[in-house]
Amino acid sequence: MRWRIKANLAQLAGLLLAAALLGGCGADYGPDQHGNPVSAKTLDKQWLVVNYWAVWCGPCRREIPELNALSQSLQGQGVSVVGVNFDNLQGDELKAAASTLGIDFTVLAQDPAPRFDLPRSQALPVTFIIDAQGKLRDQLMGEQTAAGIEARLATLQGGER
Template identity: 90%
Template sequence: MKWRIKARFAPLAGLLLAAALLGGCGGDYGPDQHGNPVSAKTLDKHWLVVNYWAVWCGPCRREIPELNALSQSLQGQGVRVLGVNFDNLQGEELSAAAQTLGIDFPVLAQDPAPRFALPRSQGLPVTYIIDDQGKLREQLMGEQTAAGIKARLAALQGNGN
């Protein structure tokens, strides 16, 4: 009799365990391209520039140096640049792809789209600007420049939308 009760509640127990494990990670963002954990406290309450890229995307490849420069220029200003591989590469594949493209900013192995309710783009590259409250503020389609993104950030931060 005890076994039947346990077996009947096994799916519920599994869901509860999964929720506890996910809840216990404090809302962290998962590992970066080097396998290092990206904690929520390093990104939350910051403006985020989240760029989706792929190795096969020519404009993505051209845009990476601009994003590297943007990331460098924004250090200490409450804005973080993050990458996300469109093809969901993981582990060594993600690390190798990021290295091949010369990406210097963190690349998240776990897609943050659900966290910020980001729409799935049909084209690449696509860059999302998320404010310090976690609200999507802008979707930028196509190849971007550091100057262009900085101008959009300044406009969004200055007008209080």
């Protein structure tokens, strides 16, 4: 009887571990800058360009038009541009900040760093490129251009676009 209890406990432990590991998969991304939910099915299984910005960051302000253009040019190509406010603004503050900077792409209110195991940057702006399997492929420091990010994506994707 003891071995049955141990076997059942081992099975239970395995199931709990599997549930914990899979728990993050497919979980939604929380609200965007407008308070609308961002579902996992809209962002998972595609490449992501994740840009961290702040209102007080001059280079961030200058690169927003480039990221807006990039987001437009990548529509329908399996790549999404998303922003994250470095100062963790929420609700109306996040909406106002995104509006002030003229951000047209989705801004996530919840930081996706834990989901993708992204390092915390000490400088801004910083842009991460994440592949369709959710693996970090590159970290781009400083102000970026749409053309530069597109070229980097093409290299990382090996011409699959």
